[in-house]
Amino acid sequence: MAGKISCLEKQSNGKSLLLAVSVLSWCFLLTEVQSGTTTTISVDPSKPIEGGDVCLTPARIPANPTTCRWFRGEDAPANTILIYIFPSTQKAGAKYTGQESLDFKCSLRVMNLPGSFSGTYRFLAESANETIKGEVELLVSEPVSGVSITSTPSEILEGVATTLTCSAAKGSDVSFFWFKGDEILGNKDHISLSNDSSVLTFNRTLWQDLGVYTCLVNNSVSSSKDSHTLEVFYGPDDVHLNSHPVEVTMGLGSYLNLSCIADSNPPAQFQWFFNYSIMNVTKWSYSIGPATWEDAGNYTCQASNKRTNKTGTATITIKLQKNLLEGLGLGPRAIAGIVIASLALGLGLVGGLLYFFLRIRPQRKKPTSDPIQSGPPAYENVSRPGQRTIEVSPAPSPSFS
DSSP: OHHHHHHHHHHHTTOOHHHHHHHHHHHHHHHHHHHTEEOOEEEESSSOBTTSOEEEEESOOOSSEEEEEEEESSSSGGGEEEEEETTTEEEEOTTOOSSEEEOTTOOEEEOSOOGGGOEEEEEEEEESSOEEEEEEEEOOBOOOEEEEEEEESSSEETTSOEEEEEEEEEOSSOEEEEEETTEEOOSBTTEEEOTTSOEEEESSOOGGGOEEEEEEEEOSSOEEEEEEEEOEEEEEEEEEETTOOSEEEEETTOOEEEEEEEEEESOOEEEEEETTEEOSOOSSEEEEOSOOGGGOEEEEEEEEETTTTEEEEEEEEEEEESOHHHHTTOOHHHHHHHHHHHHHHHHHHHHHHHHIIIIIOTTOOOOSOOOOOOOOOOOOOOOOSSSOOOOOOOSOOOOOO
């Protein structure tokens, strides 16, 4: 201000215009140097949280200040928050919300911070001889909340591309992390992440990709997560009939259980055919027995999946024979001879055993009981279809419309 007064005195004394212009230029430069003094501004706390308070304090202010002002944005009158007029008067500006206050150190306090208060804050303090400016970037950290995962497409078929997108309804300066179980996921094989890791992409979805996926979103003040179960529809694959060969010979009156195995999600639906004509059987198993000559022929199981619109088939040929000996090609007389010889041998063995027990060891007492246990022959246990297996599929079978 002294420089300006000196400039006015020289002008009023009628000195030459050239000298006046020179002095005014010098005064202007001096004022600019004085007003261009800057200071740093501290932020306490350094990472303010939405809903909390923050205090912005300049490192220094002029000696004997007359005013100090705070602006939200550019230091223009329309952006003024508060003006402190020394020694103790506050004046509200256009950006004042009722959440701000100033003290005699020119510290601006903002309470109950909303996320929208993030941005640049500018400070201007003046005295008779000095002007000091400062500015600071305020980042109000918004806690993470409302994390969710969306899948595209909503129904996943094996072999198609799939994306899982993670988003947060609230949260500032967030980071994304993906997990499957305890495994953290990254760019590998057929899986890729977007630049900010918010989108997980399966370039070609495999049945092994099914499972639970978790997206963790965090920032400097909080974290939140969401999980999504990825279900992959596939199959039917590896359709076969309880590991039997493609051809089975059974005797008249015997039994055989056929179980159709199909690797499918959702579990396959079944239809049976006899000699390529549809049967009224839609279960996953079919039993033959006691077998008659009419049971000989081709049995086909067709497995289908309505989600994938795929089908698969497996066929077995059943042959019948009268009995095992006829199956060896022996005639009736030969069979009769074998039966008579077997009976004679059996009687001889029984007689020998009786002689041993009655003549050689007469002291042995007859047992009080002689239970005879019997049971059905053991059959192969077959698991219900719909599970991944490693069994080899049978030879290609005909398909049906």
